[in-house]
Structures are given as structure tokens and as C-alpha cells.
Amino acid sequence: MATQTTPEIVLFDLACTNNICFSPVVWCTRLMLNYKNISYRTIFVEFPDIEPTLRELGLAPNETGHKYTVPAIQHVPTNTYMMGSSPIAEFLESTYPDPAVPLASELGREIETRARTAIGPVITKSLMPREIRILSPRAQEYFRRTREAAIGRPLEDLLDSGQEQQRWDAATDEVRALGELLQKHKVEGPFVLGARPSYTDFFIAASLQCARTVDEGVFERVAKFPGYRDIYDACQPYMERKD
């Protein structure tokens, strides 16, 4: 039987050598938990242990991409397990509706789609070869093997500073335009929809927090454009708890 000290949620997070959350998708879940003030405890899992750990819990594999991924959660009161930041967000929103977090809006969808298309690939290419530096030796081996197989070249190739700069230069107009879109409701408040956060704010803050944990320079490449830091700063209260 659950006691008062038993957390409602167990969060399966991605381990790094700083012992704090850095995965952008896990940060989306964590922001929901922190904002809604839901009691939880974290289990940090190393990259090579994600699949065996989550399979052992009886979770069904993802249909596409990596079979097992974090975030995953256990809802302790019902002993329910689930995987994937979107289904988890829906579950948390319906189970803990107060305070509400709008999960979808027309503006939010546009921002998330454009961010994934225009900034996603550029930021990923800058973060991937640096992320390996905050992994344990076992996780580094797994990460290098799987990511180099996916991109077809050594991770370090992505650190060529001339090419990296070119990628960011090519994305500049869209990063700036997206920053303007983030400020559409600026007069009503610091968040995308105005006074209160929506899941799109968590998506933006989570991506920036991931970048910042991996490499301050990559964070700055985006945060220097108007719009981004306002949301990041406004989400700070919900990013204080990182583990």
C-alpha cells in the first residue's frame, strides 16, 4: 500500500557523469512533473542499460527507431508503466490536470514543427560530438557505436569548425524568425501562449537546457536570438530540480 512518502511517479532518465537530467525529451517530462508538483523519484539509466531495463519491466518496444527509450515512467498508484514523452505528457495531463498544461495549440504546433525541421538537425550535429564527453566509458562506447553507424562517419568529423559555422549560418534566418514567433503573445506574458506555460514552452526550455548541460557555446548559439531566453528564464522555476 502506498504511504505518504511513496512517490507517485518513478522517472527513468538518461544517466550522464554530472548526475543530472540532460536529455531534451526527458526534460519535457520532468518539466511536467516539476510544474505540476507531482512527487517522483528518478532512476538514472546508462545508454546500454535502457533496453534491458525497460524490457524487464514488461514495456512493449517502440515500433520505430530505438526499441526502448527514455523517458519512461511508472505510475506507482496503478503500477502502470509507459514510455515516450508524448504519451507520458498526455497521461500526466489527464491524471494531474491542475495546474493545466495545454499540450497542443496551433501556434505551438507551428513552432515545434519549424524548430524540429530548421534547428533540430543543426543543434543535434553540434551536440552529438560533445554529448559523448559527459557519458561514462560504457555509455561512450555504446553511443559512439550507434551514432557513428547512424551518421556514417566519426563523431569528431562534426566538430570541423568551418562546417559547423556554415550550418549555423544557414539556419540563422529561421532561428531568428522562430524567436519572433515565440514572442507573439509577449504583451500577455513570457510564454508562447502568454501568461502560463504550455508544452511548447517546455519543449523549447528542455532543448535549451539540454544544450546548456552539454555545451554552453551551443546553448548561446540559440539563446542569443531574441525570444528564446525569455522562455528559458520563465521556465527556470520548473528546472531547479534536475535529478
Ligand SMILES: N[C@@H](CCC(=O)N[C@@H](CS)C(=O)NCC(=O)O)C(=O)O
Ligand atoms: N520519441 C521518443 C524519443 C526518445 C529518445 O530517443 N530517447 C533517447 C534518449 S534522448 C533514448 O532513449 N535513446 C535510446 C538509445 O539510444 O538506445 C520520446 O519522445 O520519448
